[in-house]
Amino acid sequence: MKRLIMTAFAVAILSSAAYADTIKIGVIGPFSGPFALQGKNFKAGIDAWLAVNGNEIGGNDIQIVYRDVPQADPAQSKSLAQELIVREGVQYLAGFYFTPDAMAATPLLQQGNVPMVVMNAATSSIVTASPYVVRTSFTMWQNTTPIAKVAKDQGVTKVITLVSDYGPGIDAENAFKAAFEKEGGQVVEAIRMPLSTNDFAPLMQRVKDSGAEALFSFLPSGPPTLAFVKAYNDNGLKAAGIKFFATGDLTPESDLPALGDAALGLTTTYHYAVSHDSPENKAFVAAAQKAIGNPAELTFPAVGAYDGMYVISRMIEATGGKKDAKKAIEAVKGLAWTSPRGPVAIDPESRHITQNVYLREVAKDESGKYINKEIQTFEKQGDPGLAFVKK
């Protein structure tokens, strides 16, 4: 009996959503709290897409419903996702800055008949958690693997890794180690730093003592990256010729003005630089900077959100605005387009984005602004991390 009532209940909700003229998209991200900047970038990317393409897709109005999860909090993320699906009747879930928040919502997708478009969370395993997940951001493995090759090409054989001691950091460490050892290099020491570390001087001393020719590092973008880069300079590592390799998380455009000259010459690999030279990117940056208000705040999550919106628009077109998660997902498998970051495609197997990864160097442009200048391209990178996901 209870089942029956609930099924009726469910049908009522689902059908009312399916025939509405307005299609709701629920976006979960950190819109307040220490990571508010990233949430702001989600919103800027989405607003930019709507500004460029209009907020009507295939005759349906698009409405975005934002929900705030300030810090990684899977329980809250899940209850908000549930609320979005059940109360707001959203047809698509999107956003998700942190891996646990995305993981928490995946069990709802099948029953809710809702696809999820991950716009940032970067642990490889998310796409394996549910067949209804598509990701338009990157993974740690994807962005880290090429830098190992860069290091080898520059003649470095001994590297010390320093990563933040949490999921993505450990991913970065493993990815670098795997790729660098494959190139014939050696990781002499692997250091994991607590997330709360704010004084990096002793660690830099240890890097010096380790005899490594270069360091590879990952820290989540935020205040510690500033102290980390400064510690690298202040403790004479730069002067001693110890090379610095990292993923672009250490040099997001929003932090570059604060890092200033200290960051000049740092080499990182990443999937997107705001300075990327293409007409698509120029249009995107213009719209996104307008949306975010302060142009200096624009950085990587915005492009994940922008492309996420593109993917969702194709899903809406494919389903004719009806609620059909399976069809929506099928429609974007293998989808290829030119994103502001360059040519990209959704891998039909993994539903993760295949994209170029760029080697960049922090430099000043003609106007004196600090940018991540792209100097080398690694084309069509998939996610090597998928091979390591525990089944």
Place this chain on the structure above:
Amino acid sequence: MSALFEVRNLRKSFGGLVVTNDVSLAMAPGDRVALIGPNGAGKTTFVNLVAGNLRPDSGHVFLGGEDVTRLKAAKRVRRGLIRSFQVTRLFQDMTPEEHVALAILQRERQAGKMFGHYSGKPEVMDEVRKILDRLGLIELSHLKVREIAYGQQRLLEIALAMALRPRMLLLDEPAAGVPQSETTRIEQALNSLPPDLAVLMIDHDMDLVFRFARRVVVLAAGTVIFDGSPKDVTQDQRVREAYLGNYANAGSTA
């Protein structure tokens, strides 16, 4: 026959200041002893040492022949060594009835029970009422302590001590802070204490001391300078000097 309560060579100093200096004292059941002395003589420190709120530097405390010097305050209480406080220490948001009931339950080792209510135990309620009645507090049993007068709070202190069924009772200035006109009630309460109980009372009020005690101990500068009957105490040279502030001279000649 060993004494019910005995203190042997108790010593305590704070920094360089000796507050309890080699104090010894023995009491038998039914004794009514008053401990007096000028301000700063170390009376309250002595009570704290005996009750276990302070640790002595050396010396021993015995209760019923057992050495309790190393026991914590709570364990001494469970052996029947009960104290009251110079400034009332009561729970402002609880009623007299709750106070006494809690004391009885604790005495009966039932205070750890996590269900039920004392009002559901007739034997507890009977005793609560009996004690409160005897001290004239029955009318107030449902008021919060913060709402009752200080003299009545003092009576409640005594009620708590009685509810714990002491063998040895330490009363630290039971009438302190109570106007003269109200001390009668307190005195009545003290007179109605069980006869076989040993009581050591500290007080300044000499009238009260002389009416209550059959033996007086005088403490000055941490040392016992007199131990004898009330009638002799006023005649004692050293006691007089201690109270007149001449103790230093007397001490050097003694």
Place this chain on the structure above:
Amino acid sequence: MTVASTDHSSAANLSIARRLADGGLIGALAIVVIGAIGYYLFPNNLALLTRMTAIALLVLSLDLVTGYCGVATLGHAALFGAGAYGAGIAAAHFGISEPLTMTLVGALTGSAAGLVSGVVILRAHGLAQLVLSIAVIHLFHEAANKASAWTGGSDGLSGIMPEAVFGLFEFDLWGQTAYIYGLVLLTVVFVALRILVRSPFGMLARGVREDRIRITAMGASVNSVLLRMYVISGAVAGIGGALSAISTQVVGLDSLSFTLSAEALVMLVLGGTGSLYGAMIGTMVFMWFEDTLSAINPFHWLTIIGALLVAVVLFAPKGLYGSTAGFVSRLRRGRG
């Protein structure tokens, strides 16, 4: 002053009905009624209501040590998180996915965490105690982060698939089962706690809060009372954690965080310490505020929450429940 002393004999012989009422029947009824209203008013927002229930259990558990015993702690989420991870690990690694058993496991691991944090935190008072509690929560957090093979580390523990309750009611997208299960847990815990705080042990605990030396002079050991309370508190928080693990099917490191501990304390003080109603009202008001404000304007709700806290300190210093109750009783006395 002495108005209330007139009916002591009848009050002493509390009738059975009255005792039942005092035993929490009214409170239990209130929970059920408010729960039902919530169910019909927000049928599509049961996930939030369930979350509220789980957090209410945490705040109730905090009230036991902070409100009733006067222990200052900013690390109480350790007990909640232990329960959540206990239940979660039981389900994800040992295949114990029967919800009642998971709840029991949560209560047990919560108690164990209560014992451990109690032993550490009770070694000091006041400010030093606050600092010890902060150290404890950080150690718990770090330990869970390190033991990622068991806990999933910062990625969170997933793969928790609770079975249907009694094999009949599934935990699904609409969250009715989770909500009702949570409400039943809350009601049962509330009644149990109501009995506990009125029991001799509850009186002893209140005594410890007001005057430790007097409690010692009654022959009770302060530390033993506090430690026992901590274990009970751990069980309650652990049930809350287990409920969170069951209803969201995931456990994150945030459940062992300083932030959650501080939030729980804020909710408790907001509602009013030393009263079970205060704890629940504080949770409800804070979470409802947070949810509404962050939905209206996710970008600036923090300012408003801050202003709310300041306003409560200024205008309702005993918390919402405490101050209202005080106001009502003053009104009554004024008339009587």
Place this chain on the structure above:
Amino acid sequence: MQTVFSIAVDALAYGMVLFVISIGLSVTMGLMRVVNLAHGAFAMIGGYLASYAARDLGLGYAAGILVAVVGTVIIAIPIERLLYRRLYGATELTQVLMTIGITFCVIGITNFIFGPTLKTIPLPPALQGSVDLGFRSIAAHRLFAIVCGLIVAAALWFLIERTAFGIRLRAAVDNAAMAAALGVRTEIVYAVSFAVAIGLAALGGVLGAELLPVEPYYALRYMVTFLVVVSVGGAGSIPGALLACLLLGAIDTTGRYLAPEYGEFFFYLAVIVIVTLFPRGLLGRSK
């Protein structure tokens, strides 16, 4: 041996930065008995003001420090009059709630005005780069922070122990009623001490900005660190705070050097041991 020296240098530098930032909190907590969780919020306001003055207005580092200290005190005065005054003598829980509320408001407003990105305070050329100590190099601004820390410690110690104001303050702390009876205007003493504490917070926010960058969540991010430092040292004790900072700096730095992945464990276990052994802090005033 060189390693030991190296760790010692880092520990000293880190400890002194901690000291400069936390000492104001030791004043509010030890002398005014207010658990001021909003301490970091005031340090952050100082940082923002300095950044605005030094970078956006181009006034330079020294002027930036001055603007930060004076400006933060001016902002804090009405807050003291309206809110903090009610906290003197209140319970710890009330103080925690109110000051967390203030912190939330400050964060929200800062985020609104300055946005979520990091703000820097440009260093003068003399403080940029590093100084060679022979066996290793150290950042010049850290040496500057060490010197400032020592000056602050000495000045505060002198103010509290050796001046008429210090006597009044200690009297007001020990027994407010008695001090008032003796003609000490406790309200003014408290207001001045609060201003000093806030000024120190702002100074610390600026000097420590190289290590703890200025951004809206500064106020919450380092709250626990400040609280721990002050309680380990003993609230209200200047030498205690200094000792605690050096000790915790040493433990943290050593842990980070030898076993960074267990750094947190070392730090908090050490805190538990110290606080258990010295419940009033290493050199705390007895009540």
